[in-house]
Amino acid sequence: MKYYLIFVLIFFCILLLSYQPECSANQTGSEKSHWKIQKDLFWEDLHIYNDQGVEVYQTDAYVFSFTKLFTLLDSKTKQEIGLVEKEFWSWMPTYFIYLRGVKYAEFKKEFRxxxxxxxxxxxxxxxxxxxxRDWLWQDFEFSRHGKSVANMTTKVFSWRREYDVEIAKGEDELLILTCCALLNTYVEDNSRKD
Structure with a gap:
């Protein structure tokens, strides 16, 4: 009997963790864009969909490179929009984001x-x-001076890794989506090391 209760408790905990209410920007009263990032089933590539379900961007991962991680491509034209490189010699992992051929941003892990x-x-x-990253290790929050500007939520139960991304109006969507793809790469690389 006690094993049955433990099983039921675990089942409800899993359901509680996997519950993600679906709400549109009009229902919440906030202006946010909604995106979905989905990993290929057998490859390292990611596909980025807008709120209508249309694939807008995709990543093409480098397999045999020490510094280059992936390129960001326009899904329709297959032209390179961005590139993410990792600094080879650094104390903490540091990444450089190039958008449209120009070094656009630096993404660095902080020591905590x-x-x-x-x-x-x-x-x-x-x-x-x-x-x-939150204490459940599923969500990432992008903030500026303590105010949330974007959220990346991991879908718990799916055949392949999926994320829901909400970005506040007026933010650089391409940069935040590139950072989300980079976070996926970082999390997967570290899960392989464990």
């Missing part, structure tokens, strides 16, 4: 004892964001 936190600064210092 019990938390996963990143900082993102653009090359002209016009945008500075902090990215933190």
């Amino acid at each position: 004892a019990f938390a996963l936190e990143f900082s993102m600064n653009t090359a002209d210092n016009s945008t500075s964001l902090t990215v933190k």
Whole structure:
């Protein structure tokens, strides 16, 4: 009997963790764009869909490279929009984001004892964001001066890794989506090391 109760408790905990209410921007009264990032089933590539379900961007991962991680491609034209490189010699993992051929931002892991936190600064210092992972290790929050500007939520039960991304109006969507793809790469690389 006690095993049955434990099973039921675990089942309800899993249901509670996987519950993600669906709400549109009109229902909440906030102006946010909704995106979905979905990983290929057998490859390292990601597909990025807008709120209508149309694939807008995709990533093409580099397999045999020490510094280049992936390129960001326009799904229709297959032209390169961005490139993400990893700094080879650095104390903490540091990544450089190139958009349209120009070094656009630096994405760096911060040293924290019990938390996963990143900082993102653009090359002209016009945008500075902090990215933190929640205590359940499923959600990432992008914030500027303590105010949330974007969220990336992991879908718990799916055949392949999926994320729901909400970005506030007026934010650089391409940069935040590139950072989300980079976070996926970082999390997967570290899960392989464990």
